[in-house]
Amino acid sequence: MPENGGKLTRRGLLHSGMRGAGLLGFGGAAGFLAGREERSRTVWQIDPDKCIQCGLCATECVLEVSAVKCVHSHGMCGYCELCTGYFEPEPIALDEGAENQLCPTGAIERAFVEDPYYEYRIKEDLCVGCGKCVKGCNMFGNGSLYLQVRHDRCIDCNVCAIATACPSQAFRRVPATEPYLLRGKGDGEK
């Protein structure tokens, strides 16, 4: 601030300079921290190699319908006619009849590809994340069905209720920039 009748003094110059430098440093630090915060932001995800399909994902989520959904690795799938993730253990017939389907909510869609192959897709609006199909696929198939937290629904609670209840510690924080732990080649997930 000019002193001595409006003249710029050495003390005034230093004072103003230091204030400006301080503001510049503060702004830089804030920008740096904001950038670092973005890079280090994490979200919840399920490690499919630890998941034991206990069913708690369907009941523990604070959302009315769980943010955990079954996902399907089409790169791993065998496109089996008899899919143990889709059919009851002893189906009456290998068709899409509700009585033959394993999923209690009918959340898996089956479509003929070519003899003898069928494609299976998850209808996420119907999936509750119970993991029943995942268990059938893991026990008898190759594990192409597995559970993941879907981040278009998850509200990312600081303390995830499912993670707290998970008996196999399958929940962990992953970088928000890579929010899924995908199995197989990852092509055509979901």
Add this chain to the structure above:
Amino acid sequence: MSEDETRPEQVEPAARKTPENRRAFLRTAAWGGGIAGIGGLAGYAAHRFAKRQGGRASREAALGEEFKYDVSRFQKSDPSLLRYEEAERWPVAEAAGEPRNIAAGPAGGICVAGDGGIQKIDPEGGAGWVKQLRSAVYAVAMRPSGEILTGHRGEISVLDGGGAVRDVWSDFPEGFLPTGMDVWGGEVFVADAGNRVVLRIDGSGRTMGVIGQRDPGRNVRGFVVPSPYFTVRMAPDGLLRVTNPGAHRIEAFTVDGDFELAWGKASFAVEGFCGCCNPVSFDIFADGSFVTCEKGLPRVKLYDSHGEFTGLVAGPEAFPDYVKAANAGTPDSRGTGIYAAVDPTGDVVVLDPMGRNVRLMKRKETADA
């Protein structure tokens, strides 16, 4: 100074001690506010807890039995169907790695393939050995001469009777993954799970033919191999038998690739092949009958030469660790197969990868089938 002028000085200290002064009022208000705040927080927490418990209870009630995957009724077998009993058990050596396959040699001896190498077991009590190899072994076969063929991703190695590598065959198609092999005369038949075909190979590793490629004109439907379990054996009738696990069948082909017949059906019942891809392995007795192995429900079963179920070598009860892990859904149970081979005396050797042991199964004295 008069007495009246000094009165206020005397009154002021007494006034500070009354509860109506500003400091006391603030203190009381702060206490009250604090208590009210704590009460409010407790009430809010109780409300959240009650709401969450209520929601959970209602959702747990909504998730009934239909949400549970239960195959326990198939994990029990009828003891009257057991035709074999365990006579001996050998551990799989740590150096062999994760066990992946087994073969019984025509001249005696058992070979266990693992992702670390090969383990040779002498059932007569002689010295065995373990040979570590440079890559995982998915298939193994033994020649009458005692030579051992080991199938690796992309190649086949020829080992002498002591486990030394004598030759490597690597002229195979991209994706070659041998998961089953059998020796017939001077030829070798290899089940390639990577390409879903059987290769006919001569004694020097040269491919002479491809069997089982999808060809509707020859009535060959093609092999469905969802996971790396695919086996081939030469039967005494001169026809190759090949698993078609996705179709739950064992199919017969001529060595030239003509499809002849098939048997097997999908079922969790003991007569059928369970799950989406079974049988995972099999072998053939001298009379042309079969011993088959399944994953998911670990069962080692017997079928006659026409494919009629005749009994069990071992039911799920014989693999308690496997069943426990499968029911618990632990990752180590995923994709684990059971393997069996018939030795020259007609005994069955069973590889339990999860239990890391090989079991010698002998026919029961009272077995009537």
